[in-house]
Every structure is written in structure tokens, then in C-alpha cells.
Amino acid sequence: MNQEPSGVKKMFGDLAPKLVDLTDNVLFGDVWERKELSKRDRSLVTVSALVALNRTEQLGHHLGRALDNGVKKEELIEVITHLAFYSGWPCAMSAITIAKDVFSKREVS
Numbered sequence: 001m002n003q004e005p006s007g008v009k010k011m012f013g014d015l016a017p018k019l020v021d022l023t024d025n026v027l028f029g030d031v032w033e034r035k036e037l038s039k040r041d042r043s044l045v046t047v048s049a050l051v052a053l054n055r056t057e058q059l060g061h062h063l064g065r066a067l068d069n070g071v072k073k074e075e076l077i078e079v080i081t082h083l084a085f086y087s088g089w090p091c092a093m094s095a096i097t098i099a100k101d102v103f104s105k106r107e108v109s
Helices: 007-012 017-027 039-052 056-068 073-087 089-105
Strands: none
Touching (some): 039 073, 039 089, 073 089
16 A cells, blocks of 8 residues: 655645645545446546536646546547537637647656
């Protein structure tokens, strides 16, 4: 078992311990571990929701998580392009800007 504190615990553990607990144990410890959807599919759903709702603060993290879960760069670009017509052009443009930064930092070609 990993003894290293989670990223959210490092950022907010002293300020909002219950929010950290729910994030680590319920969201990522239970919901993300359910067998009904693969982590890859959960990543696609999550990225889509974040793009559509223009939740840019969490999008970068979840784009990286999607890559870790086997979603390809080209698939993420296609999701963002597709959502331009369903969630709005500004949402897609914000998302592709964040995606470009994530891909660059991870050296994803």
C-alpha cells in the first residue's frame, strides 16, 4: 500500500481534511475502482464532463490521468473537437489549450 500522501492531501490536508478524505477514499478509492467501467472509459467520461462544463482547473490533471489510463492523444483531441459542437466553442478552445500544455509537458507526440 502506498504510504505517500495524495496530491490533494498535500495541497489541502490541513485546510479541508474531510474533503481530502472523501476525494481519496470515496472518489478515487471507491468510484474510480468500480469494475462496471474501465479506468480508460472513466477517463473519457470525466474529461468529457470537464470539457463540457468548462472545469479547466481539474482538466489538466484528468487529461494526464487519461493518458496514464491508455487514452491516446489523438482520442483526447477528437473528444475535445467533438464537444465543440455540443458544449460550445469556447469550452473546446480552453480545453485544447490545456491539452496542448499537458502533451508538451509530458512530451507526448
